[in-house]
Amino acid sequence: MTRHYSALSVLKEGLNGQKGWAQAWRSPSLADRYDVVIIGGGGQGLATAYYLAKTHGVKRIAVIERGWLGGGNTGRNTTAIRSNYYYPESTELYDLSLRLYETLGKELNYNIMLSQRGMMQIVSSPAEMEMAARQVNAMQVNGVEAELLSRAEVQRRVPIYNYAPDARYPVYGAIYQARAGVARHDAVAWGYARAADSLGVDILQQCEVQGFIVEAGRCVGVQTSKGEIRAERVGMVVAGSSGVMAEKAGFRLPITSYTLQACVSEPVKPIFDTVLVSPMTGTYVSQSDKGEMVIGGGLDRVPSYGQRGNLPQLETVLSGLLEMFPIFRQLRLLRQWGGTVDVTPDSSPIFGESPLPGLFINGGWGTGGFKAIPAGGTLFAHILATGGHHPISRPFDLNRFRTGHLLDEAAGAGIAH
Amino acid sequence: MSGWRTGAGWALDRSESLSFTFDGKTVPTFKGDTVASALLASGQRIVGRSFKYHRPRGFWGAGSEEPNGIADIHGAQHRPNVQMTLEPAAQGLRLRSINGHPTAEHDRMAFLDRFSRFIPAAFYYKTFMRPDWHLFEPRIRAMAGLGRLDLAAQGFGPSASVNTTCDVLVVGAGPAGLAAAKTEAKAGRKVILCDEGMHVGGSLLYRPARIDGQEARDWVAAMVAELTALGVRILARTTAFGRYDHGLTGLAEAQPGGAAPRIWHVRAAETILAAGAIERHLPFANNDLPGVMSAEAGLHYLARFGVAVGRRVVVATTNGTAYDTARALHEAGAEVTLLDLRGRAAAGQHPFRIIAGQTIETALGRRQVEAVRLASGERIEADTVLVSGGHTPTVHLYSQAQGKLRWDEGLRAFLPGDPVPGLRVIGAAVGIYDLSRILPGQGVVATAYGSSTALWPKPRAKGRIWLDMQNDVTTKDVELAHRENLTSVEHLKRYTTLGMANDQGRMSNLPGLALMAELTGRSIPETGTTTYRPPFSPVPLASFAGLRGGELMNPVRRLPLEAEHRVDGALFREYGGWLRPAWFGPDEGAVMREAKAARQGVGLFDGSPLGKIEVIGPDAAKFVDFIYYNTMSTLKPGRCRYGFVLTEGGAVYDDGVLVRLDENRFIVSCSSSHVQGMGLLLEEWRQDKFDRSRVVIHDTTANYATLTVTGPKSRDLLQAIGLEAALDDASLPHMALTLGQFQGDEVRITRVSFTGDRSYELSIRADRALGLWRRLKEAGRAFDAVLLGGEALMILRAEKGYIVIGKDTDGRTRPMDLGVKGPFEKRKGDYLGRRSLHLPAVADQARDLVGLESLGAEPLPVGAHVVETVAGKRRSRGFVTTSHMSPNLNRPIALGLVEGGSARMGEVVTLHHLGQEVQARIAPVCALDPEGRLLDA
Amino acid sequence: MQLFTCPFCGPRPETEFHFGGDADNDRPGAEASDASWTDYLFFRHNRKGPAREIWMHLSCREAFLMERDTVTHTVTATLALGGEA
Structure with missing residues (x-):
């Protein structure tokens, strides 16, 4: 059986008809008791299991997934990875994630195709340039490299953008983070799953959590479609189902679920080599390694669990994209889809013990969970292993919605809402 | 070279001979052809290359299910990735095949196919990790993708939806x-x-x-x-x-x-x-060779375009429909053999050879199909294989x-x-x-469809059986996914890219699913089906944009006096969605001149976008008390008061002047960028908390133009034009209001100031504003009047330390940070956001609006952060929000939000800006006329 | 594009509406505890399935109650708040 991945092993297997590959992960049967049960087999849940086993040496870990691994937002997002945040608390979280991503392929022995092609946020007025300077300076003060590009520098790097004098939103410059980029989303989920499985984590797909086992006011396990499972600690990492799980556990969360759409064009040869966002059109885009333009925009306006795209938002996003890149008028839309994102009042995530003792939460990532998978997993593993916060996760405790210590990045950008 | 034209083909108009080029070769065609039918008629078999193994690709179908026949169409308008089966042939089209280096016919990358065993599905997840993926990525990216964009050409033009x-x-x-x-x-x-x-x-x-x-x-x-x-x-x-x-x-x-x-x-x-x-394909080895086509497509090309797709044709079917194809090709003169996988042939007389109970095991041929071999071992020479594996x-x-x-x-x-x-x-x-x-x-x-049998791909088949021809996915790839336990249908799709091509798996999904079902011992429905996502066929991005673009993309709001300002040489910029004069004159130097002249004589400013939302009714006073942080019900009719509106979370959402017209009528003068937001906020709270029959909201912002006259000579100017109102300071003191007339129209005159100088805001019907504005300009000559753009006004207000919401505040700014603590400490009764001001975070996050003095000659950079080292870490303690060179003080001025700022007057702090450090001194907010004498000067 | 039926204007496209929050989220008084105030301010039912919400029709500026399903997007009822329609 070939387990290790390398060019050599692919060559060797090529001579062998690719017949000797081991399973990427097992399909185990569940035990009735674990140290930690993680609800949700997306990137965050699988990463949590991996770090619990690897960093904290926890032996008996189960990941329970209702559908298939990575089938929620991990497999539906537009794969941007960045740490261009304003507040130091956010910076610590997302830059930890970016640093972990930088070595993740080798660590997991799975090519996640991290492509640090930079991220550019277009600035469209003199007033926005001042706000952009505030942002870039905050990043630099917080120890994250960032640049404020001039119009000429933007034009040199992205010549196909719209620099026409009558462009609706002129280019004055851009915020640029060179270390930002994209990665292959499925590979992140699969890489963590394979690595966690090899450390003995039981990953069970097609298993739905139906309720929590509560004894003496404490969560001591879960009821699933495949029977009861007891655990010392239970973690829920269920983007798009937080409201459902919270209701089963008997509490409310500061979360509203919305549809976030994305779409891709037909693939074409490489023409565009960064991740670019225009806040004025509300559209962002990158070109995948396969050649598709991967396109996203803002949330749909109607709260929903529908996991499907609609037309008004698509039309808004694509008209924005064509305003940014007139040459994309040559392209056609290949696929449109939607995911359910859990949005908190400050658009920052929630970590920590839930109102039901013994049940811990990692959630509320809104549109930004993919880029935080390694950090989210690391921090949540710490919380599940120790029962207490990591210094980086503490500011993100649910309790901030009781004290008012919100971490609203939009507030940093001058918006009161 | 197998296809030829018969005499038939009802769709063609043969009166005119046309031509287009494909990979540089001229292809004759007729009106009514598709590009695909013309290419088939010309005998062109190889029309593209698969992107991974660079296998030759020929047409499979005749419609939107076509996975192979894709080309870029060049010209002044460029269209990549066009399905040639749907593209009407036209004179002069220039087509370029995809993934052919240099042409589909002669592709020097074709050698890759010999290495296919080393590059199975998903090999890239297992390799390219050392030394680093970024060294390999550019090559991989260049190989992927279908067509190319053309930087010199246009795309699709706009179409209204x-x-x-x-x-x-x-x-x-x-x-x-x-x-x-x-x-x-x-x-x-x-x-x-x-x-x-x-x-x-x-x-x-x-x-x-x-x-x-x-x-x-x-x-x-x-x-x-x-x-x-x-x-x-x-x-x-x-x-x-x-x-x-x-x-x-x-x-x-x-x-x-x-x-x-x-x-x-x-x-x-x-x-x-x-x-x-x-129509479905059949699983046999080399079933991707050019010349292997859908039986229905073969019939389609013959009947509609008079194109016989081959001369020696094998038809392989699982049902009765392919008999039509076989008969029609036979009648057109082709030599036809029909393989009917069903135990016996369809009833009736058939003028061609039929082999019942058999199908193809392998197609033979290198660049295109040359023969087939049956399971029985029989070899049949054929230049074309037409297949019907049933229907989806x-x-x-x-x-x-x-x-x-x-x-x-x-x-x-x-x-x-x-x-x-x-x-x-x-x-x-x-x-x-x-x-x-x-x-x-x-x-x-x-012809009856008759009974039908299915033939799904089987594990461990000999040779390579293609499932997805565009993405080069074979049955071996499905077996690999199974072996590695990526057995859910979504994992199968994502791991092997099966069905991810631009035909969206129309042909490949079901056989892939059937094979996975077989491998896992489950039924097909237990294995699942993938989600069908829009669009059914690729649709140009430009279609979705419709007419939105340029000026029609989030249209700007325009001033009633825009044309007049253009005549006066205004440079326009967008501020909060409004297109407004930034300055008047050919260059930015005008800003300093305007700001200086306005303090010496009189400045005229078009403030029309200023919010004018009326709150009317017996409960209006109660209502504005709830909306504002400041108590407003004590305001006397005819007077104005400045105040804040908070979010329910306690942050400052807007500031502005509230005008009380009479006992039951107020005007909310909100920021121009907040008119819509404030209108919504007022309406929501009115309906949520108040008796809606006793208070109503009416937004009159667009009804009135607002013209601001500011400066020491502003009253003299107003008196000169005659507004039929008493303007002396006793009758109209600062923060008061009176009504006048101009040429028969009412003018609302409010004495409020955003410059610190004596100022008047004149609101008049928008359609009559031009007359008043021209009169002000004309009469203003005697008072050295100057036209003020938005940039000069920004300087004037900064000299006074007046704030702009969203610039000098952020989403964490509370009213106390701006030095307005009275209501927080003393006010009775509830108001919007009140309770949030008492949450524990408020004290922790407090900052003060302060002035900042540059220690050098240059203005401080806006956006620079005040930095200090806290517990060994550099931390931001605030930032510069506003900074200008003041033409009236002849020195730089600045505002900022700084933690503990008001207790640190005179202290020198370090600012970080784009990697550089500068020093600044904390100073009072108001740099000019702190006593406020200019208001009445 | 969903269609919502404004009790005053009839069926209109979703782009004309503004989401106002849970229907039963009453505003506590000024003397509320931190817990009940932040319950009101931040915490939501976020129901998957049938939900009762307040919406405003931006064209006529009337708020109303809407009962709908957050998965199927079926709208079961829209009701004027003041009983005018």
Whole structure:
């Protein structure tokens, strides 16, 4: 059986008809008791299991997934990875994630195709340039490299953008983070799953959590479609189902679920080599390694669990994209889809013990969970292993919605809402 | 070189010979051809290359299911990745195949196929990790993708979208769709009928049949005439690409010229899905070779375009439909052998060789098919293989409408399960293939579909059997995914890229699923089906944009006096969605001149976007008390008061002056960028907390222009133009209001100041503002009046330390940070955001608005952060929000939000800006005239 | 594009509406505890399935109650708040 991945092993297997590959992960049967049960087999849940086993040496870990691994937002997002945040608390979280991503392929022995092609946020007025300077300076003060590009520098790097004098939103410059980029989303989920499985984590797909086992006011396990499972600690990492799980556990969360759409064009040869966002059109885009333009925009306006795209938002996003890149008028839309994102009042995530003792939460990532998978997993593993916060996760405790210590990045950008 | 033209082909107009080029070669064609039919007629077999193994690719189909025949069309308008089966041939088209280096015919990358065993599905997840992926990525990226964009060319032009409703939308104009449209139209319903083809008729365009004594095509023509007479709207070349919530169907209608297909948003009471079915491939080795085509496509090319696709043809089928193809090609002069996998041949006399109970094991040939070998070992020479592996109903829209598909074991297909309200599926899309059943009682004479058997790909087959021809996915790749336990259908798809090509798996999904079912010992429905996502076929991005773009993208709001300002040399910029003069003059130097002159004489500023939302009614005073942080009910009629409006979370949302016109009527003068937000906020709270019969909100912002006259000579100027109002300071003190007249129109005169100088805001009907503005300019000459742009006003207010919300505040700024603590400490009664000001975070996050003095000659950079080292870490303690060179103080001035700032007056702090450090001294907010004497000067 | 039925204007496209929050989220008085105030301010039912919400029709500026399903997007009822319609 070939387990290790390398060019050599692919060559060797090529001579062998690719017949000797081991399973990427097992399909185990569940035990009735674990140290930690993680609800949700997306990137965050699988990463949590991996770090619990690897960093904290926890032996008996189960990941329970209702559908298939990575089938929620991990497999539906537009794969941007960045740490261009304003507040130091956010910076610590997302830059930890970016640093972990930088070595993740080798660590997991799975090519996640991290492509640090930079991220550019277009600035469209003199007033926005001042706000952009505030942002870039905050990043630099917080120890994250960032640049404020001039119009000429933007034009040199992205010549196909719209620099026409009558462009609706002129280019004055851009915020640029060179270390930002994209990665292959499925590979992140699969890489963590394979690595966690090899450390003995039981990953069970097609298993739905139906309720929590509560004894003496404490969560001591879960009821699933495949029977009861007891655990010392239970973690829920269920983007798009937080409201459902919270209701089963008997509490409310500061979360509203919305549809976030994305779409891709037909693939074409490489023409565009960064991740670019225009806040004025509300559209962002990158070109995948396969050649598709991967396109996203803002949330749909109607709260929903529908996991499907609609037309008004698509039309808004694509008209924005064509305003940014007139040459994309040559392209056609290949696929449109939607995911359910859990949005908190400050658009920052929630970590920590839930109102039901013994049940811990990692959630509320809104549109930004993919880029935080390694950090989210690391921090949540710490919380599940120790029962207490990591210094980086503490500011993100649910309790901030009781004290008012919100971490609203939009507030940093001058918006009161 | 196998295809040739017969004499037939009803779609062609042979009166004119045209030509286009393909990979530089000239291809003759006729009007009525598609690019694909012309290429086939010319004998061009290899029309592209697969992107991974660079295998030669020929046409498979004749419609939107085509996975292989994709090319870029060059010209002044450039269109990459065009399906040649749908593209009308036209004089002078220049086509370039995809992934051929340099041409599809001669591809120097073809050697890659010899290494295919080393590059199976997903090999890239296992390799390229050392030394680093970024070293490999550019090469991999260059290999991927289909066509190219052309930087020198245009894309699709704009097309306006159409919104419409109807009683019945019929998708698909084959026999089932035509018949349904007629039934509905005859019942008096408003019907729209659409079809993606160039001609309506579906399979009747090429399949031999008689209906009601007529030839099928004559019956179609009669139906079209009848439907037209009944008022049915028939849209050809129109794809129903998506089904969305609440019965909305999106159509894309091809447009002549360079315009993008037009989007139709159709809201139909009922949608009838008659989208037909597409033919399946058969699993045999080398089934991807050029010359292997769909049997139906072979018939289609012959009947419609007079193109016989081969001379020595093997037809392999699992059902009766391919007999039509075999007979037609035989009659056209081809040598035909038919392999009927069913135990025995269809009844009747057949003038060609039939081998029953057999099918192809392997296609032979290097660059195109040359022969086939059967399981029996027999070898049959053939230049063309036409295949019918059964049919897959086209149910995408049903699935997109949240319908749940069910597996029909008899038909071996996924069919619509439970009904979806407002959606009916008919004809071949529900597995009814026989024309006599689609058009019962209409004297149909046609070949019967008969029984059908299915042949799914099997594990451990010899040779390579293709499932997805565009993405080069073979049965071995599915087996690999199974071996590695990526067995869920979504994992299969993502791991192997099966069905991810731009035909969206129309052909490949089901055989892949069937093989995975076999491998895992599950049934096909247990294995699952993938989600069908819009669009059904690729739709240009430009179609979705419609006319939105340039000026029509989030249109700017314009001043009533814009034309006048342009005459006066204004440079316009967008501020909060409004297009406003930034300054008057050829260069930015005007800003300093304007700001200086306004303090010496008089400045005229067009402040028309200023919010003017009226709050009216007996509870109006109670209402504004709740809305504002400051107590407002004590304001006397005829007076104004400055105040803050908070969010419910306690942050400062807006600031501005509240004007009390009389006991029960106020005007909320909110920031111009917040007019819509404030209107909504006021309306929400009015309806939520107040008796709506006792207070109403009325936004009059657009009704009035507001012209600001500021400066020491402002009163003199107003008196000179005669506004029929007492303007002396006793009658009209600062923060008071009076009503005047100008040429018979009421002018509301409020004495408020955003400059620190004596100032008046004149509000007049927007359509009469020009007269007043011109009068002010004219009379102003005597007072050295200057036109003020927005930039100069920003300096004037900064000299006074007056804030701009969103610039000098952020989403964490509370009113106390701005030095307004009275209401927080003393005010009784509830108001918006009040309770949030007492949450623990408020004290922790407190900052103060302060002045900042540059220690150098240059103004401080806006956005620079005040930095200090806290517990070994550099931390921001605040930032510069506003900074200018003051022309009136002749020194730089700045404002900022700084932690503990008001207790640190005179302290020197370090600022970080783009890697540099500068020093600044904390100072009072107000740099000019702190005593406020200028207000009455 | 969903269609919502404004009790005053009839069925209109979703783009004309503004989401106002849970229907039963009453505003506590000024003397509320931190817990009940932040319950009101931040915490939501976020129901998957049937939900009762306040919406405003931006064209006529009337708020109303809407009962709908957050998965199927079926709207079961829209009701004027003041009983005018």
